[in-house]
Amino acid sequence: LSLEERARQRAACETEGRRPVVRLKTPDEGTTVVHDLIRGDIVFENKTIPDYILLKSDGYPTYHLGVVVDDHLMAISHILRGEEWIPTAPVHVIIHDFFGWEPPFYVHLPLVLDPTGKGKLSKRKQVEPDGRVVENLTQVREFRTAGYLPEALFNFLATLGWAISGDQEIFSKTEAAAAFELEDIKKSPARFEYDKLEWMNGVYIRALSPADLAARLLPFLRAAGFDATAAQVEPLVPLIQERIKTLADAAEMLDFFFTDPRVPAPEELVQKKMTAESTRDALVVARAALDEVEWDEATIEQTLRGAAEELGLKPGALFTPIRLAVTGKRVAPPLFETLFCLGREKALDRLDRALAVLQPV
Known part of the structure; x- marks a missing residue:
């Protein structure tokens, strides 16, 4: 616009009571270089950079001005942010230059993609191969509620776009801190693989002491409605420590210790080549x-x-109905350890309930 046209428009705006904004006067020529520690120099043609608003009409600063001033006043040395901020990075470099300030070091991190690798990780629902519809966990409190250990989640997140050395996947915070270098972060996006996180969580669970794991399981058992104590839970830990992948798995696996299980139907108790009568006798x-x-x-x-040998039965033909009788489940923790932890009185009582449903009508 000519000076005359600018003056005319300014006068018209003042007459209407409209207040101007303050914009960044981006250079028309040349280039602006953003020095990125993992991507190298990113060069922008100045003619492609818009004149961003720095102060709104009410005098309030926009993000671009505010963040640069704030970072400078706090003496921020490194800025780590997502790669979606790359397009506005030259704006911040120009503002630093206009103020005569040295810009900080920039690190534009790669995106974290969903398990399919087709989009950014989000809370959207997805259909699993078995047909289940699940919702992606994305928030710390959701991972905590789902039973993931903080140290496992930290370890997993640290492997997204970075590797400590070779093929090592399990490492502590101390090991990660000692080995971490910004320049080692990969530029390509990483997929958030929930299966791998689940596996890694299981590794950390198996490394806990029985007392530690029992203490961590208590909130989940109580949330499931069981009046459990640490003294009750600790002896049960060896039954499930090698089997659970999250702390939340424990409630379903141990429920029969804290409440009477369902009484199996006769057809469940009777195994192949057995009858109700032979099962009852066994x-x-x-x-x-x-x-x-x-x-x-x-x-x-x-x-x-x-007893199985005396009856001429394969062990499974006897053990399966006993397992069903005392746990209400076909798949449960190891039978002998389960019976021991359950106690003689409860075990025999539950066998009696199973025998009752096998009584001839």
């Missing part, structure tokens, strides 16, 4: 044997294996 023999022996894992195992 459980009667097993119950009688368990009622008389010392109550420890080794003796329980020896007793039940001996």
Whole structure:
């Protein structure tokens, strides 16, 4: 615009009560270089950079001015942010230059993609191969509620776009801090693989002491409605420590210790090549044997294996209905350890309930 046209427009705006904004006067020629520690020099043609608003009409600064001044006053040396900020990085460099300030070091981090690698990680729902519809976890409190350990989540996040050395995937904060260099961050995006996080969480769970794991499980068991104590839970830890992938898995695996399980239907208790009568007879023999022996894992195992042999049954034909009777589940923690932790009284009572449904009508 000519000076005359600018003056005319300014006068018209003042007459209407409109207040002007203050814009960045971006150079019309030349280039602006953003020095990025992982991407190298990123060069922008100045003619492609808009004259961004720095002060609004009410005199309030915009983000671009505010963040540069704020970073300078706080003596920020390094700015790490997502790569989506690359287009506005030259604006911040120009503002620093106009003030006569040395710009900080920039690191524009690669995006974290969803498990498919087709888009940025978000909270959207997705269909799993088994048909389940799940919602991506994206917030720290969601990972905590889902039963992920802080140290496992830290370890996993540290592997997104960075590697400590070779093929090492499990490492502590101390190890990561000692090895970390900004320049080693990869430029390409990383996929957020929930399966890998689940695996890594399991590794950390298995490394905990029984007392530590019991303490961490308590909130999840109580949230499930079980009146559990640390003294009750710690002996149960060995039954599930190798099996759970998250702390939240424990409630479903241990529920029968804190509440009476369902009584299995007769057709569940009867195994292949067995009848209701033969199953009942087998459980009667097993119950009688368990009622008389010392109550420890080794003796329980020896007793039940001996009972199966005496009955001429394969171990599974006897162990499966016992497992169903005492846990209400076909898949449960190891049987002998489960019986020991459950206690003789509860174990025999639950066998009696199973025997009752096998009674002839």
